[in-house]
Amino acid sequence: MEQHMRKIMEIQDISKTFFSKKGMFTAIEDVSFDVREGEFLVILGPGRCGKTVLLNMLAGLIDKTTGRVLLDGKEVSGTDSKISMVFQKLALMPFKTVQENVELGLKFSGMPKSKRQEISQHYIDLVGLKGFEKSYPSQLSGGMKQRVGIARAYATKPEILIMDEPFGQLDAQTRYSMQNEILRIWQEEKRTVIFVTNNIEEACYLGDRIILLSECPAKVKKIYEIEIERPRNMISREFLKLRTDISDNTDLAI
Numbered sequence: 001m002e003q004h005m006r007k008i009m010e011i012q013d014i015s016k017t018f019f020s021k022k023g024m025f026t027a028i029e030d031v032s033f034d035v036r037e038g039e040f041l042v043i044l045g046p047g048r049c050g051k052t053v054l055l056n057m058l059a060g061l062i063d064k065t066t067g068r069v070l071l072d073g074k075e076v077s078g079t080d081s082k083i084s085m086v087f088q089k090l091a092l093m094p095f096k097t098v099q100e101n102v103e104l105g106l107k108f109s110g111m112p113k114s115k116r117q118e119i120s121q122h123y124i125d126l127v128g129l130k131g132f133e134k135s136y137p138s139q140l141s142g143g144m145k146q147r148v149g150i151a152r153a154y155a156t157k158p159e160i161l162i163m164d165e166p167f168g169q170l171d172a173q174t175r176y177s178m179q180n181e182i183l184r185i186w187q188e189e190k191r192t193v194i195f196v197t198n199n200i201e202e203a204c205y206l207g208d209r210i211i212l213l214s215e216c217p218a219k220v221k222k223i224y225e226i227e228i229e230r231p232r233n234m235i236s237r238e239f240l241k242l243r244t245d246i247s248d249n250t251d252l253a254i
Ligand SMILES: Nc1ncnc2c1ncn2[C@@H]1O[C@H](COP(=O)(O)OP(=O)(O)OP(=O)(O)O)[C@@H](O)[C@H]1O
Pocket: 018, 025, 027, 045, 046, 047, 048, 049, 050, 051, 052, 053, 054, 165, 198
């Protein structure tokens, strides 16, 4: 637990209200929590409760209406190279190979080709795609495409990886195997992960902690510390108890 105690990110009273001709709509209201260095933090909330809006504010992709986000003690405004995102619908470039897709962020930073190749190969190997370097996204399964997205996010060596329902589009079997894969990758290459899901079982399986959000406007309902050892058994008593506690505390069926 010791290594989890440093606060890498502090989210202080952030809110988001959208204004349009039809009126105003508050998606996020006074959300505060800390992110601890090296932890696997899960944000769990019902569908359409504002999870993506919250993540986009953490990543500096959209403005906050109120509140502050501190990264390493300094306020973040706009995007920051210390944060990298993995999206549910991966924006892989269809005419670029796996390797070129993984190198994309590095290329933008102006890194020379040989260094780019060395780094991309490391992360392609890490996510289990060795041998697929020259494949195109259309030749890959859904799970493999997610692996490319994960390698691409890791390749820029961010301090924090934000993952927005990355397994939401996968079939159940692939989803289970990717849950184990993401834990393996996180344990091999320690970074702070903020992982969003609307799936209670997935949250209990993956998280060191779970931030449970309410329905819209999203507020923090409860923060769970999970002490269950990994690999977690989804049918053990303690796992089922946690799952039931969270489910009883959840606003909508999620
Ligand atoms: N630019 C915008 N203008 C107005 N309303 C918006 C905007 N972006 C998001 N919203 C609204 O904010 C609410 C939360 O959306 P968001 O996509 O964050 O939910 P979510 O929890 O990520 O959903 P899902 O579980 O489907 O991924 C929705 O009702 C959405 O319509």
